[in-house]
Amino acid sequence: MIPLARLLAKRLATSLIVLIGVSMLIFAIARIIPGDPARIALGPNATAEQIADLRAELHLDDHIVVQYGHFIADVARGDLGISLYTNRPVTADIALYLPATLELVLVAGVMMVGIGLPLGIWSARWRGRAADNIIRLISLLGVSAPSFVWAVILMLLFAFYLPLFPIAGRISDTYAISSVTGFLLVDTLLQGDIRAFGNAAWHIVLPAFALALSGIGQAARLTRANMVETYDKPYIEMARSYGFPARRIANHYAFRPSLIPSLTIIGLDFAAMLGNAFLVEAIFAWPGLSRYGVAVILRKDLNAIVGTVLIISATFLLVNIIVDLLIALLNPRIRYSQRPA
Amino acid sequence: MKRTLAILLANPLSLLGVVLVSVVILSAVFADFIAPFPEHRGAVVDFANFNKPPEWPYIFGTDLVGRDMFSRILYAYRISLILGIVVLAIAVPVGVTIGLVAGYLGGWTEYLLMRLTDVFLSVPPLVLAMSIMGVLQPTLANGMLAVTAMWWPWYTRLVYNITRGEKEEGYVLAAEVIGASKAHIIFREILPNCVPAIITKMTLDMGFVILIASSLSFLGLGVQPPTPDLGSMVADGAKYLPDSWWLTIFPGLAILVAVFGFNLIGDALRDILGAEQ
Numbered sequence: 001m002i003p004l005a006r007l008l009a010k011r012l013a014t015s016l017i018v019l020i021g022v023s024m025l026i027f028a029i030a031r032i033i034p035g036d037p038a039r040i041a042l043g044p045n046a047t048a049e050q051i052a053d054l055r056a057e058l059h060l061d062d063h064i065v066v067q068y069g070h071f072i073a074d075v076a077r078g079d080l081g082i083s084l085y086t087n088r089p090v091t092a093d094i095a096l097y098l099p100a101t102l103e104l105v106l107v108a109g110v111m112m113v114g115i116g117l118p119l120g121i122w123s124a125r126w127r128g129r130a131a132d133n134i135i136r137l138i139s140l141l142g143v144s145a146p147s148f149v150w151a152v153i154l155m156l157l158f159a160f161y162l163p164l165f166p167i168a169g170r171i172s173d174t175y176a177i178s179s180v181t182g183f184l185l186v187d188t189l190l191q192g193d194i195r196a197f198g199n200a201a202w203h204i205v206l207p208a209f210a211l212a213l214s215g216i217g218q219a220a221r222l223t224r225a226n227m228v229e230t231y232d233k234p235y236i237e238m239a240r241s242y243g244f245p246a247r248r249i250a251n252h253y254a255f256r257p258s259l260i261p262s263l264t265i266i267g268l269d270f271a272a273m274l275g276n277a278f279l280v281e282a283i284f285a286w287p288g289l290s291r292y293g294v295a296v297i298l299r300k301d302l303n304a305i306v307g308t309v310l311i312i313s314a315t316f317l318l319v320n321i322i323v324d325l326l327i328a329l330l331n332p333r334i335r336y337s338q339r340p341a
Numbered sequence: 342m343k344r345t346l347a348i349l350l351a352n353p354l355s356l357l358g359v360v361l362v363s364v365v366i367l368s369a370v371f372a373d374f375i376a377p378f379p380e381h382r383g384a385v386v387d388f389a390n391f392n393k394p395p396e397w398p399y400i401f402g403t404d405l406v407g408r409d410m411f412s413r414i415l416y417a418y419r420i421s422l423i424l425g426i427v428v429l430a431i432a433v434p435v436g437v438t439i440g441l442v443a444g445y446l447g448g449w450t451e452y453l454l455m456r457l458t459d460v461f462l463s464v465p466p467l468v469l470a471m472s473i474m475g476v477l478q479p480t481l482a483n484g485m486l487a488v489t490a491m492w493w494p495w496y497t498r499l500v501y502n503i504t505r506g507e508k509e510e511g512y513v514l515a516a517e518v519i520g521a522s523k524a525h526i527i528f529r530e531i532l533p534n535c536v537p538a539i540i541t542k543m544t545l546d547m548g549f550v551i552l553i554a555s556s557l558s559f560l561g562l563g564v565q566p567p568t569p570d571l572g573s574m575v576a577d578g579a580k581y582l583p584d585s586w587w588l589t590i591f592p593g594l595a596i597l598v599a600v601f602g603f604n605l606i607g608d609a610l611r612d613i614l615g616a617e618q
Contacts, residue, residue: 021459021460029473143604144552145601146556149596152575153593156583160582275467283579293471297474309469313465316463
């Protein structure tokens with residue numbers, strides 16, 4: 001386990017470096033915005049003096065390196081500044097909207113792994129048969145449309161024409177849930193309100209599935225492609241000739257090597273879902289980061305843009321560390337290469 | 342090449358892919374001749390015929406200012422295809438080269454290149470493109486720039502992972518032993534083993550670029566009106582669900598058809614290229 005601890009320490013250190021890189025990238029992007037953010041924030045009726053004051057307050061007149069220094073010092077204290085759009089601390093805004101988005105993405109992530117990997121395994125195991133062709137077609141369709149198109153189609157089919165699921169929102173208005181974690185699926189359980197939990201779960205199915213569909217397809221396709229390659233290897237031939245059950249060969253011997261590339265893609269897909277959540281949220285009126293994110297981008301609200309992207313990126317880095325550790329656990333070649341020579 | 346084409350056309354699924362992609366390409370190229378109302382790609386208003394369900398001569402219905410949806414979708418395909426080709430032409434060579442070099446050379450080169458890649462990969466793709474589009478003027482060229490900036494790291498990561506595995510293989514060791522140059526090993530020995538993965542990803546990505554570009558404009562951060570764009574059509578129409586369903590369903594299906602077509606071909610190509618290895 002020592003190599004793994006070393007790997008974890010190394011990954012945490014590099015993640016910090018990457019996060020600093022991200023902050024520089026986002027900061028640079030946000031600072032080359034044409035137009036004066038102070039003027040935009042104060043509106044057309046502001047006096048020159050008010051604008052000058054705000055510019056001084058936001059350090060906008062300093063050199064960009066100095067501005068970045070101020071920014072990083074603030075971030076280190078957990079202060080992302082005031083949103084010029086809502087006039088509240090960016091951290092408070094994000095704390096309000098992020099849990100809804102994360103909940104959606106996490107449920108979609110579970111669907112991606114829980115549905116995508118088994119589909120890929122079955123597909124490879126029944127290669128060339130009807131089941132394989134059907135799964136391939138479905139997963140190909142899944143990756144062939146953006147999540148907002150699936151959101152529209154799923155909503156029309158299963159909320160309007162067949163009213164099985166709610167059209168919008170996270171939970172019915174009749175339930176009063178006090179926010180502890182911001183995750184309704186957790187908060188409802190903490191309150192011991194099973195019916196509210198059911199209601200929240202019922203609301204999240206369609207948006208999460210719309211979000212997960214491309215990931216499910218991606219995971220299934222990649223798993224199948226890798227397993228099909230693995231099936232040609234001699235050790236599978238050997239396992240077959242020993243008379244091991246097909247299921248054991250599929251789940252243990254053929255699947256294991258393809259898990260590594262699959263996990264890599266799942267990690268990256270998770271990042272994509274954090275962004276794609278914006279698309280699904282717009283259709284299902286999901287009260288997450290989407291509306292806030294788009295609003296602050298259109299209003300050139302620097303603090304909020306930088307803060308939002310930074311928090312989303314930090315979340316993603318955390319997931320990536322977990323994925324990397326899993327890969328290291330699974331791949332002896334990487335596991336042993338971490339050992340001091 | 343001839344053989345590849347023959348195999349493509351022999352399989353019903355890849356044949357479907359070829360047909361779909363041909364339809365998309367032809368409608369983009371010949372939109373001026375196919376579209377019943379070519380002038381509807383711009384800012385035209387025809388309130389007498391607004392918000393009409395599909396009926397002759399508006400086979401896909403009309404939008405809220407009376408423009409023919411079918412004509413607008415044809416022109417939207419043109420924009421999507423140009424965008425896809427340009428983005429991949431830049432992103433793939435850049436991403437693949439960085440991935441190969443980082444994976445094979447190792448050491449500081451690997452560290453610097455992969456951290457740079459990580460920085461780009463650590464911002465969810467759509468969010469990165471959104472921030473770039475939020476800053477720049479929403480034009481087609483800037484849209485390409487934003488999508489390219491988020492695209493190359495995926496190739497780097499893919500090729501890097503393969504390269505790290507491949508460089509431990511015997512054939513690379515053999516090439517090193519006989520004194521082959523680093524450039525030779527990277528591009529002549531390792532690269533060919535990455536090609537099936539790259540091809541799979543590229544053909545899939547031709548569709549995905551169309552998909553991401555439509556996502557950007559869906560959020561109002563892409564190609565601006567009155568230029569027809571599949572994503573913004575869906576966004577505009579989504580407010581009028583379920584009554585005016587044709588406003589969202591047809592552009593949505595148009596995206597699906599194009600991306601699905603490229604994916605079908607991509608799949609078949611991978612099988613063929615994989616078999617030749």
